Amino acid sequence: MTDQPAIEIRDLRFAWDGGSTPLLDIPAFDMGADERLFLRGPSGSGKSTLLGLIAGVLEPQSGSIRVLGEDMSSLSGAKRDRMRADHLGVIFQMFNLVPYLSVVQNVTLPCRFSQARRAAIAAAGGPVEEARRLLARLGLTDEKLLARPVTELSVGQQQRVAVARALIGGPNLLIADEPTSALDADARDRFIELLNEEASQSGAALLFVSHDGALASHFDRSVDLSELNRAGVAA
Amino acid sequence: MSGGSILGLAWRSLMNRKGSALLTLLAVALSVALFLGVDKARNGARAGFDNTISGTDLIVGAPTGQINLLLYSVFRLGNATAEISWPTYQDIAGRSDVAWTIPVSLGDSHRGFRVMGTNAAYFEHYKYGSGTALEIAEGRRFDDIYEAVLGASVARELGYGLGSEIVLTHGLGAGGLTDHDDKPFIVTGVLAPTGTPVDQTIHIPLEGMTAIHVGWETGTKSPLADTITEDMIRSFDLTPKTITAVFLGLERRGTILTTQRALNTRAGEPLLAIIPGVALGELWQVTSVVERALIAVSIFVIAVGLVSVLISILTSLNERRREMSILRATGARPGHIFFLMVAEAGLLGFVGALLGVLIVQAGLFVLGPMLASSYGVKLQGLGLAAIDLWTILAVTAAAIFIGFIPAIMALRRSLADGLTVKL
Numbered sequence: 262m263t264d265q266p267a268i269e270i271r272d273l274r275f276a277w278d279g280g281s282t283p284l285l286d287i288p289a290f291d292m293g294a295d296e297r298l299f300l301r302g303p304s305g306s307g308k309s310t311l312l313g314l315i316a317g318v319l320e321p322q323s324g325s326i327r328v329l330g331e332d333m334s335s336l337s338g339a340k341r342d343r344m345r346a347d348h349l350g351v352i353f354q355m356f357n358l359v360p361y362l363s364v365v366q367n368v369t370l371p372c373r374f375s376q377a378r379r380a381a382i383a384a385a386g387g388p389v390e391e392a393r394r395l396l397a398r399l400g401l402t403d404e405k406l407l408a409r410p411v412t413e414l415s416v417g418q419q420q421r422v423a424v425a426r427a428l429i430g431g432p433n434l435l436i437a438d439e440p441t442s443a444l445d446a447d448a449r450d451r452f453i454e455l456l457n458e459e460a461s462q463s464g465a466a467l468l469f470v471s472h473d474g475a476l477a478s479h480f481d482r483s484v485d486l487s488e489l490n491r492a493g494v495a496a
Numbered sequence: 497m498s499g500g501s502i503l504g505l506a507w508r509s510l511m512n513r514k515g516s517a518l519l520t521l522l523a524v525a526l527s528v529a530l531f532l533g534v535d536k537a538r539n540g541a542r543a544g545f546d547n548t549i550s551g552t553d554l555i556v557g558a559p560t561g562q563i564n565l566l567l568y569s570v571f572r573l574g575n576a577t578a579e580i581s582w583p584t585y586q587d588i589a590g591r592s593d594v595a596w597t598i599p600v601s602l603g604d605s606h607r608g609f610r611v612m613g614t615n616a617a618y619f620e621h622y623k624y625g626s627g628t629a630l631e632i633a634e635g636r637r638f639d640d641i642y643e644a645v646l647g648a649s650v651a652r653e654l655g656y657g658l659g660s661e662i663v664l665t666h667g668l669g670a671g672g673l674t675d676h677d678d679k680p681f682i683v684t685g686v687l688a689p690t691g692t693p694v695d696q697t698i699h700i701p702l703e704g705m706t707a708i709h710v711g712w713e714t715g716t717k718s719p720l721a722d723t724i725t726e727d728m729i730r731s732f733d734l735t736p737k738t739i740t741a742v743f744l745g746l747e748r749r750g751t752i753l754t755t756q757r758a759l760n761t762r763a764g765e766p767l768l769a770i771i772p773g774v775a776l777g778e779l780w781q782v783t784s785v786v787e788r789a790l791i792a793v794s795i796f797v798i799a800v801g802l803v804s805v806l807i808s809i810l811t812s813l814n815e816r817r818r819e820m821s822i823l824r825a826t827g828a829r830p831g832h833i834f835f836l837m838v839a840e841a842g843l844l845g846f847v848g849a850l851l852g853v854l855i856v857q858a859g860l861f862v863l864g865p866m867l868a869s870s871y872g873v874k875l876q877g878l879g880l881a882a883i884d885l886w887t888i889l890a891v892t893a894a895a896i897f898i899g900f901i902p903a904i905m906a907l908r909r910s911l912a913d914g915l916t917v918k919l
Contacts, residue, residue: 318824318911339829346827353825356818361512362505373501374827426826 265330267434267466268292268315273324274492275307275314283322284310286492290484294433297457297467299477302486308470311486312436315468316349317341329433347377350427350465352456354439357423358411364401367411368392368425378430388429395425399455416443420452428459435460435467441476453479502832506839509819513812517844520808524848527801528891529855531794535883536856538787542780545571548692549772551623552598553752556580556588556759557741559768563782566775569600569741572610572693576602579738584765588742591758593751596621598743601705601736604664609650611664611698613705613736619645621745624692634658635685638700641707641734644681645699648689656683662698664708703734798891805844805895809837809902813909820910833910837903838896845895849888853880 270290276283284307292298302308313319314326317333318341326333329348333341345351350371358367369388372379382391399421401407411419420440427435437456441449453469457479460467469480477483510517549570557565558578567573579601589597598621601613619630619637635658638645646656656662661680681700689695707729746755752771759769820833857880 316825342827342829345825346829351825353822357822359819359822361508370823371826373505374829374832 265294266291266327267294267296267329268468269325269327271325273314273321273326275310275319275321277310283492285314285321285490287311287324287489288491290489292466292468295461295464295466297460297481298469299480299483300468300470300486301472301474301477301483302470303472306486307490307492308472308486309438312351312438312468312470316351316436317345343375346371346375347430348433350429350432350435352420352423352427352435352437352440355416355419355443357426358414358419360410360412362411364396364407364409364411364414364422365389365392367422368396368429370426371429375430378432381430391429392425395428396422398459399425401425417448417452420444421455424456424459428463428465431463431465433465435465437467437469439471440469441471442473449476450479502835503839503843506836506843509816509836510840510843513808516808516812520804520844521848521851523804524798524801524845524891524895525851525855527794527797528849528852528887529859530797531791532853532856532884532887533859534787534790534794536860538790544691545776545779546773547625549622549624550627551621551745552743552772553746553749554744554756554759554769555741555772555775556744556767556769559766562768562770562775563779565741565768565770566772566779568602569743570693570772572602572612572697576740579740580742580767581738581765582736584767585739585742587764588744588759588767591755593747593755594744595747596745598622599702599736599739600741600743601702601738602740604705604708606650606662606664606698607654609647609654609696609698610693611700611705613700613702613739615702618699622694622743624690624694628690630690630694631688632685633688635683638684638704641701641704641730642681643684643701643704645685645687646683647687647693647695647697647699649695650698651683651686656686658683658686664698664700702736702739706734706736707732801848802845802891802894802898805841805848806898806901808844809840809899810905813902813906816906817909817913820906821913824910830907830911834903834907837906838899841899841902842892842896845898846888846892848895849891852891853884853888856884 268290269292270287273285273287273290274283275285300308300311310319314321314333315328317328317336321334324334328344331344333344336344359370362370369392372382372388379388382388385391385394396402396407401418401421406414406418411422414422420443423440427437435456440456441452444452453476456467456469467480469476474483555565555569557569557576558580560577564574568576585597585599588594589599596617598614598617600618602610604611616637616639619632622630624630632645633648635645644662651657660683662683663680681704687694687699746752756769756771759767823833823836
């Protein structure tokens with residue numbers, strides 16, 4: 262699967278609630294299998310919607326989206342969910358964690374939904390072992406910190422936990438939606454370096470979305486959504 | 497993902513909202529406790545009452561309602577409005593279809609416990625439960641005028657034992673001005689506990705009953721009463737002039753209706769003969785209207801408890817949209833979100849109902865003995881029963897069903913929200 266392009270979009274059109282004025286109209290967009298791509302777009306430009314389409318929680322009105330070689334638009338809802346559970350890691354802007362789960366339980370959450378991820382890390386000693394290993398690599402080793410409710414962690418710590426969760430079980434594509442917007446400049450740069458490093462170590466493609474063009478320098482390639490999207494900025 | 501693991505998520509999510517979850521559990525628990533409490537009180541009272549008398553085919557008294565006769569003769573509740581004369585009693589006892597009779601005379605009390613005049617036949621023939629005879633735990637039956645046999649509760653609560661002297665009160669007061677203090681009784685026996693009103697009764701011979709009323713014919717103590725000595729009394733004819741009721745057993749139970757009819761339509765002094773089971777049945781018919789109303793009310797209260805489950809989950813939905821989209825992003829299928837909501841509702845229903853059952857059991861453990869000692873009727877069958885399990889199942893099922901509403905809402909929202917919450 263890794264030799265397939267990470268994302269391949271052709272003639273994609275999407276409008277909310279099936280309306281006639283599309284928010285997204287993308288003739289073509291490609292992303293390589295181990296590429297680390299920066300996608301720039303201002304708020305309201307449809308970035309998050311595009312990510313929803315790529316992750317398979319939204320369905321386009323027309324056109325095709327191939328993710329890791331699978332045509333998401335022709336898959337059933339259940340298969341898209343399976344695809345996301347098995348092969349995608351998602352990091353949000355903020356509030357990435359489920360408040361009632363511990364740090365480790367948050368990291369192992371995808372393993373609850375994916376047999377493939379459980380199988381991938383079975384050799385590493387199971388979800389909890391793997392979660393601790395990932396957290397340690399991201400600099401979260403303090404047992405006292407790990408024992409605290411996730412809502413008491415700093416934003417930076419929360420985002421690192423989210424990275425560990427996205428990485429567990431070796432997904433092929435990481436999607437990060439403005440993950441640094443709540444971090445200060447220093448923490449932001451360190452976070453992006455960490456994310457890049459982890460993505461390349463696990464051989465996953467990374468699609469990093471932000472409105473802040475200054476971050477583009479950290480990535481292999483930078484694309485502007487307004488250049489991709491013929492529908493323009495409607496909202 | 498296995499169902500157990502989603503249940504685990506549901507449980508943690510509820511624990512994260514402890515305050516509202518606990519209040520909801522309490523609402524469900526109390527509503528279930530009310531329902532089961534009503535049901536147990538009803539069945540317990542029935543079983544307890546049904547257990548109080550057995551083996552007695554007919555109870556005969558002066559004409560009144562059959563429930564009334566049953567209540568005052570067997571349960572010592574209320575008072576006889578009229579009595580039957582001794583010759584009439586002898587007439588009943590002499591019938592060829594009557595095997596045995598127990599004459600009883602009620603009306604006096606001792607420190608709140610009823611005094612019953614009767615004779616040796618009472619100890620022979622009075623049966624309770626499924627035909628258990630009375631048993632003397634200590635001492636012996638009475639065989640002299642001024643002797644008494646106590647029910648188990650009387651002896652225990654008043655601290656009396658063999659040889660204690662007791663002074664009877666005229667009427668049913670707690671004691672005082674109308675004491676028969678001129679004629680104390682000696683305790684010669686204490687009965688084993690029965691869980692029936694017998695435990696609350698002081699038994700004396702019919703002759704003793706007559707003796708303490710010598711000089712009291714007008715209902716109050718005559719000035720002459722104190723001048724009457726025990727020897728004088730013993731020289732009187734102490735055969736009672738009237739008694740309150742007669743318990744009787746028949747030679748053949750098959751004649752029960754014929755005998756009842758014969759006694760009810762008998763020439764001379766009018767009588768009322770009742771079959772205890774039938775009279776109890778009539779009593780339950782009267783009370784069943786109230787019971788049904790109570791059951792209906794308590795079912796509505798359970799419905800209110802379930803609505804509070806719905807409210808608590810619905811109000812949490814908005815603040816949990818983020819949680820839902822995280823779950824979706826990490827691979828949860830819509831079915832998982834649906835099941836999570838339903839599982840939360842089901843857990844609230846199940847744990848709430850379980851708590852309700854425990855509340856009732858604990859309540860009965862504490863209150864049961866108090867009820868038994870104040871009414872003389874031991875509530876029966878109060879332990880865990882099938883209805884407890886069925887109630888837990890039904891409430892859990894109803895809660896799961898109700899959980900479909902927030903589940904469908906959460907599902908729609910999470911599908912519409914995609915990965916990002918539009919706030």
